Amino acid sequence: MTTNSGIALPRPLRATLRSFSLYDHAPEIVADFQDGVFCLAGANGLGKSTFLSAIGFGITGTVADPGRSFTSAEEYLRDLRAYSRSAFDGRIRERDRDLAEIELELEVGPRRYRIVRNMFEPVGLRSLEITDRAGKPATNGLASTEGDRQAEYEAAITADSGLESFDQLVLLHHFVQTFDERRHLLFWDDKVSQAALFLTFGLSPDGAKQADDLRRKVERADSRARNHQYAATTAQNRMKEVAARIEELEDGPTDDEIVDELKAMEAHVAELRGILGRTTDAYRDATVARSEVSSRLRQVRLDYEVAFSSAVFGRRDPSTHPVVVSILESHQCPVCGSTHADVTAHVSAALDNQKCPICLDATIPDGTSIEDLEELDALIKSMDKDLAEGDQQVRRLLGEIDELQEQLEEAEKTLEESENRHGVDASDLGGDTDYEALIESYTRDIEDRKAKKLEARKERDKHRRELRRLQKELSNRYREVEEVFVPRFVGLAQGFLGLDLELNFEIKGDISRLVLTVDGEERRGPEDLSESQRFFVDIALRMAITLQVADPSGPPVLYIDTPEGSLDIAYERRAGELFADFVHTDASILMTANINTSEMLLRLAESCGAAKMALQRMTDWATLSDVQEEEQDAFDRAYEQIEQRLQAP
Amino acid sequence: MGPTSEAVFDALHMAKRVDELDGGAKESEVHVLAYLACILFIFDGGSVASWGYVFSTTSTGAPYAGDLHDALSNLAASGHLQRDVDVYRPTQPGLDTHERLRAGWRLGERPRYLDAAANTGLALATPVATGAVMHEPQLRTAAGLARKRMLLDEAGLALLDPHFEGLRRISDENNTPDLFSTAVLWLRYLQADADQKSTDV
Numbered sequence: 143m144t145t146n147s148g149i150a151l152p153r154p155l156r157a158t159l160r161s162f163s164l165y166d167h168a169p170e171i172v173a174d175f176q177d178g179v180f181c182l183a184g185a186n187g188l189g190k191s192t193f194l195s196a197i198g199f200g201i202t203g204t205v206a207d208p209g210r211s212f213t214s215a216e217e218y219l220r221d222l223r224a225y226s227r228s229a230f231d232g233r234i235r236e237r238d239r240d241l242a243e244i245e246l247e248l249e250v251g252p253r254r255y256r257i258v259r260n261m262f263e264p265v266g267l268r269s270l271e272i273t274d275r276a277g278k279p280a281t282n283g284l285a286s287t288e289g290d291r292q293a294e295y296e297a298a299i300t301a302d303s304g305l306e307s308f309d310q311l312v313l314l315h316h317f318v319q320t321f322d323e324r325r326h327l328l329f330w331d332d333k334v335s336q337a338a339l340f341l342t343f344g345l346s347p348d349g350a351k352q353a354d355d356l357r358r359k360v361e362r363a364d365s366r367a368r369n370h371q372y373a374a375t376t377a378q379n380r381m382k383e384v385a386a387r388i389e390e391l392e393d394g395p396t397d398d399e400i401v402d403e404l405k406a407m408e409a410h411v412a413e414l415r416g417i418l419g420r421t422t423d424a425y426r427d428a429t430v431a432r433s434e435v436s437s438r439l440r441q442v443r444l445d446y447e448v449a450f451s452s453a454v455f456g457r458r459d460p461s462t463h464p465v466v467v468s469i470l471e472s473h474q475c476p477v478c479g480s481t482h483a484d485v486t487a488h489v490s491a492a493l494d495n496q497k498c499p500i501c502l503d504a505t506i507p508d509g510t511s512i513e514d515l516e517e518l519d520a521l522i523k524s525m526d527k528d529l530a531e532g533d534q535q536v537r538r539l540l541g542e543i544d545e546l547q548e549q550l551e552e553a554e555k556t557l558e559e560s561e562n563r564h565g566v567d568a569s570d571l572g573g574d575t576d577y578e579a580l581i582e583s584y585t586r587d588i589e590d591r592k593a594k595k596l597e598a599r600k601e602r603d604k605h606r607r608e609l610r611r612l613q614k615e616l617s618n619r620y621r622e623v624e625e626v627f628v629p630r631f632v633g634l635a636q637g638f639l640g641l642d643l644e645l646n647f648e649i650k651g652d653i654s655r656l657v658l659t660v661d662g663e664e665r666r667g668p669e670d671l672s673e674s675q676r677f678f679v680d681i682a683l684r685m686a687i688t689l690q691v692a693d694p695s696g697p698p699v700l701y702i703d704t705p706e707g708s709l710d711i712a713y714e715r716r717a718g719e720l721f722a723d724f725v726h727t728d729a730s731i732l733m734t735a736n737i738n739t740s741e742m743l744l745r746l747a748e749s750c751g752a753a754k755m756a757l758q759r760m761t762d763w764a765t766l767s768d769v770q771e772e773e774q775d776a777f778d779r780a781y782e783q784i785e786q787r788l789q790a791p
Numbered sequence: 792m793g794p795t796s797e798a799v800f801d802a803l804h805m806a807k808r809v810d811e812l813d814g815g816a817k818e819s820e821v822h823v824l825a826y827l828a829c830i831l832f833i834f835d836g837g838s839v840a841s842w843g844y845v846f847s848t849t850s851t852g853a854p855y856a857g858d859l860h861d862a863l864s865n866l867a868a869s870g871h872l873q874r875d876v877d878v879y880r881p882t883q884p885g886l887d888t889h890e891r892l893r894a895g896w897r898l899g900e901r902p903r904y905l906d907a908a909a910n911t912g913l914a915l916a917t918p919v920a921t922g923a924v925m926h927e928p929q930l931r932t933a934a935g936l937a938r939k940r941m942l943l944d945e946a947g948l949a950l951l952d953p954h955f956e957g958l959r960r961i962s963d964e965n966n967t968p969d970l971f972s973t974a975v976l977w978l979r980y981l982q983a984d985a986d987q988k989s990t991d992v
Contacts, residue, residue: 446796447796451796454871454892455869463884464870464882465870512891515895
């Protein structure tokens with residue numbers, strides 16, 4: 143009986159973030175990951191989710207796009223790379239863009255990796271070292287460019303993971319190992335869960351890729367068949383309505399190719415419009431932010447001038463004035479020239495009584511000192527830097543907008559030309575049109591469309607048969623592993639739900655899926671469970687899958703982002719127990735959590751203890767807002783409570 | 792509103808520096824040398840707007856900054872400078888205040904230009920240096936027209952462009968000498984050019 147598929151998922155050992163502006167307490171942040179739980183806890187908005195995204199980006203070169211649906215593993219990776227290039231905009235200052243990087247030490251199967259990636263470079267590595275577990279180098283180190291190192295990394299980590307392609311590793315990371323702000327549910331996304339099932343239930347990675355490709359081919363062939371039917375219907379309508387229409391049949395691209403070409407162009411134009419829109423929004427935000435800094439700086443400069451005048455020319459100690467000094471030294475009145483003793487005595491007496499010897503006013507310390515000036519000076523220096531950074535960002539975005547506008551104009555022009563080239567217009571037809579020939583032409587077209595529709599369906603059915611074969615194989619494999627897998631899942635999920643659970647595998651059409659039954663009723667849609675229930679059942683499924691997948695050489699890792707946000711109070715302790723149960727199987731969790739008095743963290747800490755759980759305070763990395771600073775005591779109490787549970791015997 | 796912080800600092804710094812070189816700074820020298828410092832600042836990539844105060848010409852064609860004049864008066868009245876007719880020297884409180892202000896970021900960059908200008912008095916003697924500045928193209932034009940005008944506006948900067956170009960070329964050929972060397976070179980050129988023109992006439 144197969145208990146796991148022998149896929150060695152990358153296991154982070156250490157993460158180092160450099161010049162990551164969001165974590166402003168130090169230029170370098172280091173996190174070591176022991177076995178068990180690493181929990182980054184803190185208040186909202188400090189960058190907890192960003193930490194998990196950064197680790198995922200380091201490993202895969204991608205950040206999940208909440209707005210993107212899954213089509214196939216290959217297409218998902220290709221589309222995500224463009225998105226990921228600017229995923230950390232807003233979290234890293236303009237001046238830190240080139241410096242910001244993540245260094246990761248990973249264990250993957252028999253080998254260890256140390257990689258360094260710039261936070262804006264999804265397809266390049268600044269550094270790559272691969273060694274065996276004893277530290278002996280495992281590669282020749284000949285890759286000399288960032289792109290070469292990325293290619294070497296992808297090939298090596300794919301092979302060490304036991305997978306067929308890098309996009310499979312990305313799929314597993316984003317959709318199986320990571321439960322993040324997207325709250326994407328594996329159970330109820332048929333396409334993703336099927337791809338994950340093929341990979342994780344013992345079908346070879348090559349077979350899983352084949353199944354993914356076949357599903358996509360079935361979809362495309364089906365889509366082509368529908369297009370042919372639509373085209374045949376349209377031609378029939380034309381033939382009926384417009385006798386004067388002529389369709390040119392030239393040597394050149396087929397109608398299918400024309401449709402595909404136009405669709406691709408339209409998609410490209412739409413994508414460019416989307417990117418231009420987002421960049422324009424960013425430019426507007428940057429301009430507003432810059433104006434605000436400029437306005438505040440102007441005010442601070444005015445304050446400086448007022449303070450300067452007060453500090454230099456305001457009221458000061460009369461004993462240092464040259465006239466007073468001269469009187470005390472020379473014993474001579476500077477007005478009339480008299481040198482009698484009373485001159486000095488009069489002045490000394492006034493100074494001793496803390497009074498000005500001329501106007502006899504009390505010598506009150508001036509309100510503004512040079513120290514106050516120094517504070518304003520430092521503020522102006524800091525704001526000048528911010529303004530320069532803002533200028534740089536605005537200039538950069540403006541440049542990007544210009545470039546995008548050029549590209550968009552070019553793409554729209556190309557699309558229009560293509561549409562015009564392939565379109566037909568009744569007014570182009572002259573009086574010499576052979577209508578019989580036209581009708582004949584339409585008739586042939588309709589027959590042709592019908593034939594192509596049948597052809598596309600045949601192709602679809604061929605791919606479908608092959609897919610069915612793989613689905614059957616998957617079903618057989620599932621039978622072999624369900625004795626281990628299902629109890630594992632039910633054990634984890636039931637502890638949380640407190641309800642009777644069953645899990646069944648079914649094949650419906652082109653989709654293979656797991657079906658959840660709770661208290662005897664099938665829950666086929668996410669709306670059939672409460673929010674807490676569906677999120678944590680999904681987490682339990684991921685736990686069971688990663689345990690199923692894991693190669694004996696390394697325990698599986700899950701990345702979980704603020705799960706308590708989705709919890710009813712009734713489930714808080716149970717959530718903590720769920721995570722503890724997972725960790726006690728020798729698996730690991732990298733998680734983030736809001737720091738509050740949630741029972742989830744307390745229960746988890748109590749169960750794991752310091753040997754199996756490390757708590758990292760977010761306040762060690764990032765600065766609190768003014769509102770949060772006011773509640774610093776409450777945060778400290780919450781941290782201490784958890785730390786006490788960790789240390790309890 | 793009183794003189795700007797830049798004018799106050801420059802007045803105090805120039806009085807101190809020229810006093811060290813020549814034993815007392817005349818007000819006219821402070822204006823001319825501050826003007827030269829401002830030109831060096833622009834040559835080095837700075838903008839006129841960020842110098843902190845403006846210059847115009849007097850009826851005699853010399854550069855003059857109202858803020859500098861007010862700064863010198865206020866510094867004398869407050870005991871930071873000692874005034875003897877129109878010659879200024881810093882007092883101990885003036886030196887203390889200067890030291891504190893120089894340590895700040897905002898004013899701390901200015902001595903680079905002020906010293907480069909004042910130190911031309913080491914190479915040429917201060918009266919010779921200030922005399923050469925008077926042959927700068929804007930001042931020469933203003934003197935020729937006998938008209939008061941603003942200095943270092945757009946038209947004025949355009950007159951300086953060919954001079955800056957030449958100085959940069961020489962800086963590159965000589966591996967970027969310091970601002971002081973550039974200032975001395977320029978003043979020597981201005982004087983030589985003026986001498987040549989007066990010979991031609």
